[in-house]
Amino acid sequence: MSEFERNDLGLVDYLHCETIGEPGQRTFNITARSSRGQTIVWMEKEQLFQVGVSLQQFLSTRDAPPDPALFTVPPIDSPVPVHVEFKTGDMSLQHDPASDVFTIVASDIPREDSPEPISEITFSFQRPQAEEIMKRSVSIVAAGRKPCPLCEVPLNPGDTHFCVKVNGYNPTENPMGEEHS
Secondary structure: OOOEEEEEEEEOOEEEEEEEOOOOOOEEEEEEEEOOEEEEEEEOHHHHHHHHHHHHHHHHHOOOOOOOOOOOOOOOOOOOOEEEEEEEEEEEEEEEOOOOEEEEEEEEOOOOOOOOOEEEEEEEEEHHHHHHHHHHHHHHHHOOOOEOOOOOOEOOOOOOOOOHHHOOOOOOEOOOOOEOO
């Protein structure tokens, strides 16, 4: 069993999600920074989408408490700031209702051939940051490849799509090769 290297950035003052690359070739990440260090957590599009959707569902159904409690940041083992970057395998989103603070815990993908410990990063953020990440993540995912209107497979710009719902024909053409108007 691999060891874990756990780091907690506490309450972050910078939180941002972004994508790099062209649709169909994009990579996605969340960057978080506090006085304790910085992390860049790379993830799949679906993972970023789930973060956004989970935040959206939560924020739309629960109001902020009128007098939130002070969020208690766990003590750190080392005063040296951490800099962690990895592609996440597991990720969870939590909420502390008393302080109205959200927390993401992400761990990297274990590699059997690596002697390195599995990195795990925890960072917390407030409601305004949650609202921004929710909006930005949904916007980023929506800006990707448009899906086929019939089979929902993402369409690559400039490529011909042979849709399974129309027996392999391009949905903009009929089987006789005549263009639809």
